[in-house]
Amino acid sequence: MATRSRRPGNLPAEATSFVGRRHALAEARKKLADGRLVSLVGPGGVGKTRLAVRLATDLARGFRDGAWLVELGKLRDPALVTHTAMAALDLRDQAASEPRELLLRHLRDAELLLVVDNCEHLLDAAAELIGEVLRAAPAVRVIATSQAPLRAAGEHVLRVPPLSLPADDPLERLRENEAVRLFVERAAAASGDFELTEANRAAVVDLCRRLDGLPLAIELAAVRTRALAPAQILDRLHDRFALLARGTRAALPRHETLRTTLEWSYDQLTSAEQTLLSRLSVFAGRFTLDDVEAVCCFGDVPAAQSVELVSSLVDKSLLQREPAAGSLCNTAVYRLHETMREYAGSTRSPDGLEQRWVDHYLRRCARFGAEGRYRLVEWLTWIEPEIDNVRALLRALSDDVRGVALATSLIWYWVTRATTEGVRWLDELAPVAAAPWTYFARGFLAVLQSDPVVAVPVLERGVLAARAAGQPDVLSQLLAMAAIAANMAGDRPSAERLLDEAVALSADRDDVGATLMVHQARTLNALGDGDLETARSAAADGARLSRRAGDLYSLTMMLLNQGFAALRSGDADEAERRFVEALPIARRIDDRVAQCYLLGGLGACAASVRDPQRAAQLLGAMDGLCVEVGVIVNKGMAPALSSATESVRAALGPARFESSLRDGRRMSRADALRLALREVAAPGPNGPLRQREKDVARLVAEGLSNKDIGARLFISERTVESHVRNILNKLGFHSRTQIARWVAGPESTATAPVT
Template identity: 90%
Template sequence: MATRSRRPGNLPAEATSFVGRRRELAEARRKLADGRLVTVVGPGGVGKTRLAVRLAADLARGFRDGAWLVELGKLRDPALVTHTAMAALDLRDQAASEPRELLLRHLRDAELLLVVDNCEHLLDAAAGLIGEVLRAAPAVRVVATSQAPLRAAGEHVLPVPPLPLPPDDPTDQPLERLRGNDAVRLFVERAAAASGDFELTDANRAAVVDLCRRLDGLPLAIELAAVQTRALAPAQILDRLHDRFALLTRGTRAALPRHETLRATLEWSYDRLTPAEQTLLSRLSVFAGRFTLDDIEAVCCFGDVPVERSVELVSSLVDRSLLQREPAAGTAVYRLHETTREYAGSTRSPDGLEQRWADHYLRRCARFAAEGRFRLVEWLTWIEPEIDNIRALLRALSGDVRGAALATSLIWYWITRATTEGARWLDELAPAAASPWTCFVRGFLAVLQRDPGVAVPVLERGVLAARGAGQPDVLCQLLAMTAIAADLAGDRRSAERLLDEAVALSADRDDVGAALMVHQARTLTSLGNGDLETARSAAADGARLSRSAGDLYSLTMMLLNQGFAALRSGDADEAERRFVEALPIARRVDDRVAQCYLLGGLGACAASARDPRRAAQLLGAMEGLRVEVGAIVHSGMEPALSAASASVRAALGPARFESSLREGRRMSRADALRLALREVAAPGPDGPLTQREKDVAWLVAGGVSNKDIGARLFISERTVESHVRNILTKLGFRTRTQIASWVSAPES
């Protein structure tokens, strides 16, 4: 049966109802129809992000490749804007290409809507990237949010005002009409959610209207006030807010500037907290991005905020809408709205909090360095939501020797997730006289980037430093990695000399890391010079050691090399066994470069097994992923892949070969991996579903009629009917209900 792909995009689910903004949504649609960049502009707390995300959700079905959210609010380094965009689009900085080049290549033929949120503190960097994207990708449209325009070419600015205010005298309005006012409706809905039974009545209408007017229709301020209905009636909230505003305006009744209105509301909400809640909220502002309960307890729970009250206090701040909770990889993570974070930071006392924060992340990253290679999935799951805090710490430690040590400790994150970023941090933070381990990590990253001109000299410096310091363990790994770099540079004689020394040194040591590095160097250099027996033997030894040690990254590499050595030796059955063992591991670690090579390897195995169509599809899928990740095929793999491609072309003929290659290139990565592992049959000429058919299937599952599907996708109702018939035929179904079940079933 054909398999579905997840709905393209990464827009967050809306946790609360979306209120109002019909005019702004309609205007934004018009501006996007006229141009390709709309910047939603307004003060903090006015609801720019909610508006942009709702707009994107409404329009996503009209874009073949969906809608994607790039959040810049937590980012402070303009050099990382591209990396942040890549991560949001589920791209990987893991190979030789520069991130900007990879991003533009990915978007060049894409048809998607990009939401770039919170640009105000990175205007030049955000505008520069957006401008390049729009020039390189003609079918991409962008919605940006900012407190100021980007001043980019072709920009259409959409000012977002506060919500429309109700009339000054609510007694002139029927109650039902008042309920239709957006500001009032927002207050009532959030108050009902907070208290469970709040309603707008004749008794409280005057206070609710006055509150919405006093809060200038600012959504964040209204939400903060509405939460207080758990304990206070609207009139009581109004009285207390009046007192707060009177203090700020020296007793006059003049309206405050909107940013002061929001600050006053935050200040009043803060005053309503218990002392422990106030202290915790203030301390939470130390985090640069998202954080977990463990982080809170390690950094913020001391003095009058005891650890045993952490869950209670955090829950209270979430309930009061001062702290936001987000799901992430099975655990709860938290973050502060940027406006709240700024206010909370202004209330913080100098109590050594920054040092506690720095020490916490230094300890965690040191553990990552020690344990990461043997508990890789667990540690990558930890670091991904924490990366903004770690980036902030790297920036804070600029000029401090601990900065280089921290960047070095992140080796397994840089290797699997952020190769170019890691190289940049090490170049910036590490002095010329860096430690041997720092040289090893920088050289390793340069080898992954296929840049021996950088790798060889930095690794040679590391070798000299390790010899001078009498550190045989790191010396052994440095020698092996320098041998790989020398081989990459075409210096076979130096590679052999360095490898011989590494082999001799590792023989006397009981060090898993050193042994694995030596096995990898022996395998790669032997594959490169055609010594297939040595390559098979070294890779097999490395695979056994990796498997017993629980080193998933190294195991994937060893199995991959073992498989290609077997392929080139004519043992396709052995190669397939190794590739099939490696691919689920690469999928679990989410190593895209390894997945790319393994797709090609299994395509070559299919060619040997006289399954040419499946072989061509897998080779096409490899090529598609290779372009996406910027991978460069190692010389030791190239002969097997070239031979497979030639044999499949001969078996299918040029036209069918090219057609099958295109089918593979068009597959999603998830579908290609399933095909490679025989979790699904090779798709025939009528499957899997096209992207447009997937869009229709999702809307069918949502109970949308054919007429409304056509309106949303800008196609005729007759065309929708044709798509539905095709979907039913391809999936072997008879009813729309079966389509809905297929869409909602979890993916394997």
């Protein structure tokens, strides 16, 4: 039967209908067929983002790896453009490789459409990244939106015009006009019963003309039909425009038209709504109702009215509610349109708001630092939508000792989500005032990056600082981490000396964090030295303590180490039990490095019980994830993985081994984790259809010729013929009709005669 898997990508679902733009869409399609970079250029509020998302949605099925949206509007630091792109593509900055290198490696063989939105304030950085992507990834195409061209090589610029303005046409024809349709549809959604009639047609036409066909301005006006007739809206807007134009009838520049519409919409708000909208501009990115109450509700905006006021601003299209992904699916997240944020910021009064914002995020991040290790899922759930606010605060405090404390408090975010970004912030801020915990955080990240050249001296300085400050809790953890770094550098005498002191110091204290770090150091160093009994014992002690403490990150590491120690000791059953316990935890906290090792470990376990095809697929999945994450395989785990690889190669033979390994590399991470946990069966020898073959099969089912399929998918007719041939061979079919019935599903194929 056909498998209808979700198309890869992250394009947002359209919350409202898409109106018009038929000619712009057609022109953009043509330009994207002729070139690989199309920039949609125009002023704020003209609808560039909606056009780009609709275009990408229409074209996504033509790209094996889907369409992906990279939003730069909330970003202010050009150095983080690559990190933002990685996050959008669901890549993880969690290991040794530089983000740009990881991103380009991921895209090199990808066939996808990338939408890079709101580039205008980061033109140089965006153009540089897009240029590198296009050079490194020949099957990637890019749609960029900006108020100005990128001036990048190969760029095709499409200037996005406002919606077509209405003429004095009959009512039926008027309903087909883009600007009028948008007004009518949004007014109907807002009021519930709005219709275009002979009685209001003149006012609607004049409104659309007066608003220059700008979608954002039209939508803001349409919402007002809840309380006002179109003629009343027109009268009020006319007064505002006449004042701005100083009584002349000359047309205003479009940016003035939009600003005047924003001013008019702002003036229609109650005093409390105006104040809150102005204050919301303090947020650098997304925010929640809790943030609003903590930062913006004071004076004449009481917290008790926050829900009502926020709801009202959403209803008036002045504030956007966004569905949050993953674990945040039940949390309402809000943001201001960039144009609205800029305008609202200009209306803000100096009332201590910025300090409240600073204090709020400092408090939350300090709690993250104190509680994050033992409530990791909860705190990662909090910080992921808030990261733009946290980054803005780090930048604001770049010359302040509080900035160093802030960067240090985020250690568990850097460790699990953004290693190289954490390195950047700590290196930039530490010269202001480095505390012992700051040295620990920086050394921890260097160890994760397999960089003992940096880790050893940083941790040595941390040890000296902790001794001088009389802080035994951090001293014990610094000594244990320094022992890991020394062993990584090949300095076993120093590793043993540092670890002995850490063990002695932690033994005198009831400190869970210090004890866990000592267990981790004992385990890793013993694994590296081949002392498997010590490794198994220390990891088992660490796993028990991690479970009691609720430290999911440490528990994953302890189980992982316990499993590899058992595997190298010849106890594959014990190893599999530990890996199977660890993998759901690693999936829950989304630790990609741990997932990588666990896939390989379970592949080695499969090899030991003579399941070579599954073993090869899991080892291949590990290889693929290692490349994606940038993992350098730890020397304590490498022997077991190498041994398993050789045994599987011998069992399958070179050809079958390479084929199964390749199947594993091609799996999505989610599918690989399901296979590792036996939630799905291993694919058969022919495997399922690859995504591109599924794309071709669907278009065959639509009755398209090979030539038409090639044009739709941006590939040659000859390549389509090859895909069709592969589909027929894999499914055991011999006609396009059978492919069409297979795509239709089991009801069709069950009764289909052989043709």
